[in-house]
Amino acid sequence: MPPRAGDLGVDPSTLPKPIRDELQKSDPVALDTSAKELKDGTNHCPKCAATDIRPKAGTDLLICAFCRHEWQGERVEEQFGFGAGHDQLSGTTIASGARDIAADAAMLRSFKCTGCGAEVTINTQSEMTARCHWCRHVFGVNEQISNGAVPDAVLPFHIRKDDAVARIRQFVDKRKLFALKEFKEQFTPENVISVYLPYMIVDGKASVDVAGKGEIETRRYTRGDGNNKKTYYDADVYQVERRVDFTVDDLPLESSRERSNLDTRANTNNIINTILPFDTKNAVKWNAQYLRGCSSEKRDLDVSHLQPRLADQMLSIARAQVESSVGRYDRGVRWEKEGIDVHGSRWVSMYLPVWLYSYHQPGDKGGLLHYIAVNGRTGETMGSVPVQNWKLILVSLTAGTFLEGLVIWGLVQSS
Amino acid sequence: MNDDSGLALLLLGPAGAVGLYWALYRYYRNTDKSHAFERESKVEAKPVSGSDHKVGTNNGTRDSRIAGDNVSEYRQRVQRAR
Numbered sequence: 001m002p003p004r005a006g007d008l009g010v011d012p013s014t015l016p017k018p019i020r021d022e023l024q025k026s027d028p029v030a031l032d033t034s035a036k037e038l039k040d041g042t043n044h045c046p047k048c049a050a051t052d053i054r055p056k057a058g059t060d061l062l063i064c065a066f067c068r069h070e071w072q073g074e075r076v077e078e079q080f081g082f083g084a085g086h087d088q089l090s091g092t093t094i095a096s097g098a099r100d101i102a103a104d105a106a107m108l109r110s111f112k113c114t115g116c117g118a119e120v121t122i123n124t125q126s127e128m129t130a131r132c133h134w135c136r137h138v139f140g141v142n143e144q145i146s147n148g149a150v151p152d153a154v155l156p157f158h159i160r161k162d163d164a165v166a167r168i169r170q171f172v173d174k175r176k177l178f179a180l181k182e183f184k185e186q187f188t189p190e191n192v193i194s195v196y197l198p199y200m201i202v203d204g205k206a207s208v209d210v211a212g213k214g215e216i217e218t219r220r221y222t223r224g225d226g227n228n229k230k231t232y233y234d235a236d237v238y239q240v241e242r243r244v245d246f247t248v249d250d251l252p253l254e255s256s257r258e259r260s261n262l263d264t265r266a267n268t269n270n271i272i273n274t275i276l277p278f279d280t281k282n283a284v285k286w287n288a289q290y291l292r293g294c295s296s297e298k299r300d301l302d303v304s305h306l307q308p309r310l311a312d313q314m315l316s317i318a319r320a321q322v323e324s325s326v327g328r329y330d331r332g333v334r335w336e337k338e339g340i341d342v343h344g345s346r347w348v349s350m351y352l353p354v355w356l357y358s359y360h361q362p363g364d365k366g367g368l369l370h371y372i373a374v375n376g377r378t379g380e381t382m383g384s385v386p387v388q389n390w391k392l393i394l395v396s397l398t399a400g401t402f403l404e405g406l407v408i409w410g411l412v413q414s415s
Numbered sequence: 416m417n418d419d420s421g422l423a424l425l426l427l428g429p430a431g432a433v434g435l436y437w438a439l440y441r442y443y444r445n446t447d448k449s450h451a452f453e454r455e456s457k458v459e460a461k462p463v464s465g466s467d468h469k470v471g472t473n474n475g476t477r478d479s480r481i482a483g484d485n486v487s488e489y490r491q492r493v494q495r496a497r
Contacts, residue, residue, distance in 0.1 A: 003481065086459070121422075131454065165423035173441065181441065191442075209497070212493075213470075214481070215481040230477065231477065232476065233475075233476050233478070235473045237471045239466075239468045239470045240466075241466045242464070243464050244461070244463045245461045246459060246462070247459050247460075250457065251456055264444075264446040270448060270449050273449050274445070303441050312492070320453035321463065324463075331481045333484065333486040334483040334485055335486070337494045338496060339496030384443075384444050385443045385444065387444065392440065396435045396439070396472065399432060400431045400435070403432075404429070404431075411425075
């Protein structure tokens with residue numbers, strides 16, 4: 001049997017102090033966000049113990065379909081202290097729902113119904129709830145299984161379907177003139193689906209150093225005469241160095257490999273990326289019943305995969321932060337080197353609500369899937385509408401020809 | 416009017432056609448959009464520190480900006496120091 005991860009097989013007290021100290025340092029802390037009371041897969045109404053529980057549309061409440069009792073899920077922000085202590089972050093803290101995905105974890109999970117003992121199977125790739133076909137008990141995958149399907153928290157939908165449909169219609173109405181004919185003919189925003197997409201919500205603390213050259217204009221003059229006048233500039237060149245220490249709160253990173261590929265030549269995932277951010281402060285502790293009637297996508301990236309992206313985004317944030325400090329360089333700054341020390345980060349996995357409308361445009365290499373996405377909390381809408389290329393080229397050429405005609409007319413007049 | 420500026424003016428037509436095409440294409444397809452995390456994240460930064468030393472001059476240039484100006488290109492990565 002292989003040793004457990006981090007197990008050396010030697011008593012640390014027999015080793016030299018520096019090695020012993022290193023071995024005995026604490027491991028990345030995992031905050032336990034699992035809901036032990038829901039572990040058997042059934043979520044009982046606190047009042048009548050029925051299991052037919054659904055989210056109340058437009059709110060963060062759960063409602064019992066039997067006795068109509070309503071209750072609010074616990075906010076993880078307060079319960080696990082995710083909203084505080086950014087300045088004291090040190091090392092990598094991973095909440096239990098964000099832990100590494102086990103390579104052999106199965107997508108299909110079987111549960112023994114606590115009502116009648118039947119075996120109920122749930123495909124966690126896209127579903128998180130099921131109903132026992134014998135006794136009609138409602139099940140949810142509430143246990144934090146190691147296949148990445150169960151996050152720490154979930155942010156329930158606030159935008160209702162009719163609102164999402166209206167927003168998508170409004171978005172497309174503004175983009176109809178040059179839209180692909182087939183897209184317009186098949187446009188049925190009522191087919192929009194509610195999806196919970198997986199994200200890592202990251203708090204981080206970092207120091208960033210940047211260095212480069214900046215220029216300040218000292219003189220501006222013209223040489224030549226008549227039509228050959230040319231402007232010249234004199235400038236002082238400075239070596240500019242800046243350092244900024246900062247913390248960032250609730251940075252959302254896509255934790256699905258497919259969704260995090262934002263190559264706009266191959267897909268339209270940038271559309272879903274654009275509707276970020278969400279009010280993740282209001283996320284509630286995971287409860288599969290919030291996902292009833294919605295589909296979900298499973299997380300397939302671990303913290304280690306996402307760490308380079310976190311560093312990249314923090315570098316970008318730092319560059320934005322130092323911009324105001326180099327305002328005196330009126331000819332601009334060319335940053336040449338940058339470095340980052342991420343002192344600490346805290347990772348929480350979360351399902352975020354998105355209304356998604358899609359249209360598949362046939363073409364080379366399997367065509368292109370166009371998305372129109374509505375943020376399920378804020379209603380922010382973004383989309384990719386396929387264009388009728390010949391129409392667009394024709395209009396552009398016509399406008400160009402008209403402009404060229406005006407220029408030629410002007411040149412003829414002036415000569 | 417000299418030949419140079421006449422030729423430049425003649426390029427206005429093709430440039431206008433290409434410009435209009437790209438503007439409309441981007442309006443429909445939104446390929447240039449993404450989450451503006453630099454602006455939209457909650458960031459708490461300590462005051463920026465640093466140094467500035469004059470290292471030379473760049474006299475008689477015809478460019479109105481420094482070569483390779485990337486002060487607003489936050490996402491353009493440069494050489495990593497560490």
